[in-house]
Amino acid sequence: MDFLSTLQIAMRALLRNKTRSILTMLGIIIGVGAVIAMIGIGQGADQTVQKQIATLGSNMLFISSGSGNSGGLRVGNGSTKTLLEPDVAAIARECPAVVAVAPGTQTSAQLVYEGDNWGTRVVGTTPEYFDIRTWPFQSGTSFTRDDVTNAANVAVIGETVRKNLFASTEAVGKKIRIGNLPFLVVGVLVAKGQSAALSEDQDDTIIAPLTTVQKKMTGQPWLRFAMASARSRSSSYAAQQQIQALLRDRHRIRPGQTDDFTVRNLADIADVASEASKVMTVLLGSIGGVSLFVGGLGIMNIMLVSVTERTREIGIRIAIGATEGDVQRQFLIEAIAISLLGGVIGILTGVGASFIISSTAGWPVAVSTTAILIAALVSIAIGVFFGFYPAQKAARLDPIEALRYE
Amino acid sequence: MAPSESPLTGPDQGENVLHVEELHKYYQMGENKVHALRGVNLEIKRGEFVAIMGASGSGKSTFMNILGCLDKPSSGRYLLEGTDVAKLDKIQLAGIRNRKIGFVFQGFNLLSRTTALENTELPTLYARIAKEERRERALESLRLVGLAERTDHFPSQLSGGQQQRVAIARALVNRPSILLADEPTGNLDSHTSVEVMEIFQTLNDKGLTIILVTHEADIARFARRSIVFRDGTIRRDEIISNRAVAAEMIKTMPALED
Numbered sequence: 283m284d285f286l287s288t289l290q291i292a293m294r295a296l297l298r299n300k301t302r303s304i305l306t307m308l309g310i311i312i313g314v315g316a317v318i319a320m321i322g323i324g325q326g327a328d329q330t331v332q333k334q335i336a337t338l339g340s341n342m343l344f345i346s347s348g349s350g351n352s353g354g355l356r357v358g359n360g361s362t363k364t365l366l367e368p369d370v371a372a373i374a375r376e377c378p379a380v381v382a383v384a385p386g387t388q389t390s391a392q393l394v395y396e397g398d399n400w401g402t403r404v405v406g407t408t409p410e411y412f413d414i415r416t417w418p419f420q421s422g423t424s425f426t427r428d429d430v431t432n433a434a435n436v437a438v439i440g441e442t443v444r445k446n447l448f449a450s451t452e453a454v455g456k457k458i459r460i461g462n463l464p465f466l467v468v469g470v471l472v473a474k475g476q477s478a479a480l481s482e483d484q485d486d487t488i489i490a491p492l493t494t495v496q497k498k499m500t501g502q503p504w505l506r507f508a509m510a511s512a513r514s515r516s517s518s519y520a521a522q523q524q525i526q527a528l529l530r531d532r533h534r535i536r537p538g539q540t541d542d543f544t545v546r547n548l549a550d551i552a553d554v555a556s557e558a559s560k561v562m563t564v565l566l567g568s569i570g571g572v573s574l575f576v577g578g579l580g581i582m583n584i585m586l587v588s589v590t591e592r593t594r595e596i597g598i599r600i601a602i603g604a605t606e607g608d609v610q611r612q613f614l615i616e617a618i619a620i621s622l623l624g625g626v627i628g629i630l631t632g633v634g635a636s637f638i639i640s641s642t643a644g645w646p647v648a649v650s651t652t653a654i655l656i657a658a659l660v661s662i663a664i665g666v667f668f669g670f671y672p673a674q675k676a677a678r679l680d681p682i683e684a685l686r687y688e
Numbered sequence: 689m690a691p692s693e694s695p696l697t698g699p700d701q702g703e704n705v706l707h708v709e710e711l712h713k714y715y716q717m718g719e720n721k722v723h724a725l726r727g728v729n730l731e732i733k734r735g736e737f738v739a740i741m742g743a744s745g746s747g748k749s750t751f752m753n754i755l756g757c758l759d760k761p762s763s764g765r766y767l768l769e770g771t772d773v774a775k776l777d778k779i780q781l782a783g784i785r786n787r788k789i790g791f792v793f794q795g796f797n798l799l800s801r802t803t804a805l806e807n808t809e810l811p812t813l814y815a816r817i818a819k820e821e822r823r824e825r826a827l828e829s830l831r832l833v834g835l836a837e838r839t840d841h842f843p844s845q846l847s848g849g850q851q852q853r854v855a856i857a858r859a860l861v862n863r864p865s866i867l868l869a870d871e872p873t874g875n876l877d878s879h880t881s882v883e884v885m886e887i888f889q890t891l892n893d894k895g896l897t898i899i900l901v902t903h904e905a906d907i908a909r910f911a912r913r914s915i916v917f918r919d920g921t922i923r924r925d926e927i928i929s930n931r932a933v934a935a936e937m938i939k940t941m942p943a944l945e946d
């Protein structure tokens with residue numbers, strides 16, 4: 283019998299028992315739907331985390347003074363006075379995996395422009411900072427190395443500061459005050475958005491030369507932090523090791539003693555995040571897998587019932603010339619039709635669910651065509667696998683007994 | 689070829705549609721062995737109309753199932769149009785059931801929720817015939833049994849006689865060499881039975897070989913030759929001298945509402 287006629291017979295048999303067919307499909311629908319939704323949501327969440335981490339800077343390493351953990355007591359980073367500019371110079375000189383490094387200090391201050399006030403974070407650093415953080419300018423430029431040498435009163439502002447002080451007017455070239463000091467705005471940074479890793483508004487900042495902030499504002503000659511950029515993502519672990527070894531040596535920390543600084547590796551953070559979402563995907567994928575298996579058993583069960591119910595029909599078909607292959611194909615196609623139809627409904631349900639959940643959680647939807655394709659193939663495979671035994675049972679029926687079956 | 693087969697390729701053997709030799713059939717029922725056929729020998733030529741009679745349990749259905757290639761003999765030979773059926777594989781046997789043999793059962797055995805036309809068409813699906821021709825043949829077959837106006841009816845919407853006529857149309861659709869009918873009138877009233885016999889006689893007059901099992905002597909009278917089974921063997925085999933003509937009998941019968 284040709285494929286089209288076989289398919290027609292199968293579809294008719296399924297439509298004859300609509301409720302039963304749909305109930306049978308339910309396992310596959312849930313299984314496929316769960317897998318598709320989980321993959322979609324997992325990938326969406328993963329992409330979000332990765333993107334947020336990427337906004338912090340490419341292959342960035344964050345060195346802060348003070349230990350993350352000291353003698354059982356949590357000590358805030360930036361609490362010691364041992365991280366100094368020569369350390370930064372040494373990192374630039376002696377760590378081969380590091381391509382750029384910028385020193386940094388930080389304070390907070392009130393900004394004033396024509397009667398508008400805005401309290402924000404003031405960062406003192408060098409021009410390398412913008413490269414390390416891969417932070418472009420929407421207008422103007424960075425301050426220069428000379429500005430750092432001369433402790434010039436120039437500053438670069440973030441988008442949030444610009445919005446609050448300047449609204450729609452041009453900021454570059456304007457004079458503002460930080461506390462009592464007059465500053466010239468030389469550049470405005472592109473908006474970076476909220477950082478998940480730092481849980482702060484990265485654009486709510488003003489950045490000035492390190493020397494200016496140290497000498498005229500904080501009066502502290504030591505650094506709060508430094509930022510470094512590794513040669514590549516794969517070398518960021520090596521860079522971290524090199525910086526750690528160098529600083530331990532320079533700070534004369536003996537083996538066994540805790541560091542007076544912390545080096546954090548953004549690649550690590552990113553990997554941990556994607557590892558977590560991978561574990562999640564595997565876990566939820568297994569749940570979907572179990573549903574699919576149970577769904578497959580449901581199909582097998584209903585196909586066996588169907589073979590029994592249609593024993594006489596099978597007898598008739600064999601008597602008028604159907605081969606074992608014809609009968610087997612008929613029931614196999616029926617099983618595949620159920621599971622593929624269930625798979626398609628499951629895919630639609632899963633895609634819909636990912637859209638709903640993603641939009642509630644504010645993630646981008648990542649509907650993977652590969653996942654959809656695999657889901658469809660898996661559905662077919664389930665139909666073949668679980669339909670095989672009932673189909674074979676049908677094909678091997680003795681026609682004389684089958685014709686006598688009531 | 690084996691010497692035992694050579695006589696069958698001779699010229700006057702070509703007339704033989706069926707050739708059965710020392711056919712035995714045993715059924716194993718637990719510890720008991722039922723000997724359903726005990727050495728049946730028979731030759732049926734093209735164009736014959738044979739009625740097989742006999743008491744219940746005498747082996748008629750067993751014999752028909754073997755002739756119809758639904759079952760295999762325990763021993764003995766069965767040649768269908770010169771071909772030794774024992775030498776055929778399952779797919780070839782399915783082909784024979786599909787194209788060489790038309791089977792009509794006592795219980796009609798139509799697919800429910802399937803129209804008369806689709807039921808009739810069914811064997812053509814397994815014969816891999818083109819779609820248009822399938823439809824055409826099925827319509828022609830239904831016309832032959834006088835059901836051209838009932839093509840879209842489901843079996844449940846047809847009388848017993850009409851259902852059996854659909855079954856006959858289905859048996860004819862692939863233009864078989866032999867029509868096997870196992871008590872086709874067993875579920876029908878006498879008037880309808882004669883109508884079915886009229887169809888059989890018409891088909892036989894056109895050259896179709898028919899083997900009909902019945903336990904009613906009235907029905908057997910429409911055939912040309914009668915064979916009586918008893919305890920798994922043929923007890924009598926004779927030509928029916930003054931056979932009844934169904935078409936004439938219907939005229940004398942009181943008309944029934946259909």
Ligand SMILES: Nc1ncnc2c1ncn2[C@@H]1O[C@H](COP(=O)(O)OP(=O)(O)O)[C@@H](O)[C@H]1O
Pocket residue numbers: 715716717722723724742743744745746747748749750751
């Ligand atoms: N499948 C079977 N298993 C066991 N015995 C069977 C089977 N089919 C038929 N028989 C036995 O074989 C004998 C012949 O049966 P059957 O050919 O149906 O007779 P008939 O059609 O003439 O009434 C009977 O005794 C019957 O009980």
Ligand SMILES: [Mg+2]
Pocket residue numbers: 748749750
């Ligand atoms: Mg019988």
